[in-house]
Amino acid sequence: MIPLRRSLTFLKPYWRLSVGAFISLTLAAVANLVTPQVLRMLIDQGIAERNTNALVWLAAALVGIALVRGMFSFTSGFWSEKASQAVAYDLRNTLFAKIQGLSFSYHDRAQTGQLMTRITSDVEQVRTFIGMGLLQLLNAAALIIGCIGAMLLMNWQLALLVLLTVPLMVGVIGFFMNVVRPLFDQIQQRLGALNTALQENLAGVRVVQAFAREPYEWQRYNRLNQRLLDANLQSIRAMSLTFPLIFFIGNLGTLAVIWFGGYQVIGGALTIGELVAFNTYLALLIMPLMMLGMIMAQITRAAVSAERIFEVLDVENEVHDRPGARPLPPIKGQVAFERVWFGYGVRADGHAAPDGRHPIREEKYILKDVSFVAEPGQTVAILGKTGAGKSTIINLIPRFYDVTHGRVTIDGIDVRDVTLESLRAQIGIVLQDTTLFSGSVRENIAYGRPDASDAEVEAAACAAQAHEFIMALPNGYHTIIGERGVGLSGGQKQRIAIARALLRDPRILILDDSTSSVDAETEYQIQLALERLMEGRTSFVIAQRISTVRRADLILLLDNGRVVAQGTHEALLATSALYGEIIDSQFGGVREEVETAEVEG
Numbered sequence: 001m002i003p004l005r006r007s008l009t010f011l012k013p014y015w016r017l018s019v020g021a022f023i024s025l026t027l028a029a030v031a032n033l034v035t036p037q038v039l040r041m042l043i044d045q046g047i048a049e050r051n052t053n054a055l056v057w058l059a060a061a062l063v064g065i066a067l068v069r070g071m072f073s074f075t076s077g078f079w080s081e082k083a084s085q086a087v088a089y090d091l092r093n094t095l096f097a098k099i100q101g102l103s104f105s106y107h108d109r110a111q112t113g114q115l116m117t118r119i120t121s122d123v124e125q126v127r128t129f130i131g132m133g134l135l136q137l138l139n140a141a142a143l144i145i146g147c148i149g150a151m152l153l154m155n156w157q158l159a160l161l162v163l164l165t166v167p168l169m170v171g172v173i174g175f176f177m178n179v180v181r182p183l184f185d186q187i188q189q190r191l192g193a194l195n196t197a198l199q200e201n202l203a204g205v206r207v208v209q210a211f212a213r214e215p216y217e218w219q220r221y222n223r224l225n226q227r228l229l230d231a232n233l234q235s236i237r238a239m240s241l242t243f244p245l246i247f248f249i250g251n252l253g254t255l256a257v258i259w260f261g262g263y264q265v266i267g268g269a270l271t272i273g274e275l276v277a278f279n280t281y282l283a284l285l286i287m288p289l290m291m292l293g294m295i296m297a298q299i300t301r302a303a304v305s306a307e308r309i310f311e312v313l314d315v316e317n318e319v320h321d322r323p324g325a326r327p328l329p330p331i332k333g334q335v336a337f338e339r340v341w342f343g344y345g346v347r348a349d350g351h352a353a354p355d356g357r358h359p360i361r362e363e364k365y366i367l368k369d370v371s372f373v374a375e376p377g378q379t380v381a382i383l384g385k386t387g388a389g390k391s392t393i394i395n396l397i398p399r400f401y402d403v404t405h406g407r408v409t410i411d412g413i414d415v416r417d418v419t420l421e422s423l424r425a426q427i428g429i430v431l432q433d434t435t436l437f438s439g440s441v442r443e444n445i446a447y448g449r450p451d452a453s454d455a456e457v458e459a460a461a462c463a464a465q466a467h468e469f470i471m472a473l474p475n476g477y478h479t480i481i482g483e484r485g486v487g488l489s490g491g492q493k494q495r496i497a498i499a500r501a502l503l504r505d506p507r508i509l510i511l512d513d514s515t516s517s518v519d520a521e522t523e524y525q526i527q528l529a530l531e532r533l534m535e536g537r538t539s540f541v542i543a544q545r546i547s548t549v550r551r552a553d554l555i556l557l558l559d560n561g562r563v564v565a566q567g568t569h570e571a572l573l574a575t576s577a578l579y580g581e582i583i584d585s586q587f588g589g590v591r592e593e594v595e596t597a598e599v600e601g
């Protein structure tokens, strides 16, 4: 229940609404509690005494009380709903900001569907609790205490008899809560799994159809859907059993009142009006007691959801600004790796880097003792077999992950000593798998610099060889792309991504020079754009093209996480057998071509 209490702290900015709702609720409860007394007077002093005057006045009073109760019920409901909507709004925003800021290592492990469930369904559960559950709980408490108090004051013997049923009801509710709590946890889990499957299928619908795996995916979704249905049905079964049971126990109380109260009326110890009032209190008491079962179910469900929300909000971000981190000043662009060791999920914990004497420990590392220096403006080509650690090296420069041992420095400054924002603002990234957002072409190019002028956006697009095809789009730079807009080809997307990076004018650039699945003309244009982009910037290229490798100032040859050779193309050809092998296998016999060219030259 602690997370639920914590979720109430989100109500603080809306305390006026909450107080208003609470006061309204109290007044409505008072109106409820006064009603049986007016009823008693109406029967005893109006009907029994044949006093029409009292009858009219007391009936009018009943109507007046009903109106007051209605009005305050409305304001309490309205204000608490309003506050709950505001809380949900804040929770969603807070969660979104948190999830967006969480480092890559968290997103490696997290499932998108589960996160989406937390930000939608779980927030809604907490909202329902704050908007209705909490109010109903307070209302129930006020009515239960008020009714019991009034009954004890009116006739304590009869009251005690009736109250014997209360512990029974409370016991049933307690048992019920214990049963449903794990069920609600399971429901949210299964909803998350279902959403994950849905999200994966929507994102990968083309792959699914290409492999004709629709029946399999349908079955998978159906199975998860069935599991959710089962969990929901199980909780409904528990609820359906509980409420009639509580109702039955409540009816036993009514029976006791009629039976023993009837005797007392006959014996003259009780008036009919008192009996009716007593019975009305009992009805007023049974309602919230019954509701308590439902409210408790809702609270239990909200508590589970609140826990899932705070689980995300409390995640410690592995990559974050150190206390006292300063902004990275404008850089020249020298990048150095100093004895860098890195393993996914390996925490440094104050241990020293492996020293070669513990080969087993070394296995946990993806990068092993990597050192190199890229001078400002140089192009660094990273080469290695698949899984050698090429992408891992580039992930460490913008601090998508932090090194386990050693340092990565820019112009001699450890990247962990500067703020993430200032660091990433000076690094441009263009990868093969381009992500564009729904919006206009212009917005996508200006993504990293929304304040850029039209002329700047256009200049970037020209340099990226994108201007021409953009002008051919229906609305030029204002054409909407993405979900609801026009589709772009892979080569076009890539050039927009290059323009996006150009506009930021970063000193350091990370890119993938692959231009797969485009025609020769487009490939030529992309290469031209990339060359423009790399001019004068320190560039790290996961090289897929021999021309990039040959032009690079520094080639890092990676093998199983170690830099086994570094230097220029010519130097490595002369010294490294592995280099020759990779050039042969990845770029197919180009070595001979190069050698021939050199001989001829």
Ligand SMILES: Nc1ncnc2c1ncn2[C@@H]1O[C@H](COP(=O)(O)OP(=O)(O)OP(=O)(O)O)[C@@H](O)[C@H]1O
Residues within 6 Å of the ligand: 108, 344, 366, 384, 385, 386, 387, 388, 389, 390, 391, 392, 393
């Ligand atoms: N997010 C991650 N979590 C855990 N392990 C990872 C992660 N990313 C990569 N790895 C592992 O690290 C190793 C190096 O991966 P990396 O992506 O750096 O290789 P690469 O040289 O870029 O490969 P490729 O050429 O196939 O893209 C691989 O064994 C991979 O399984």
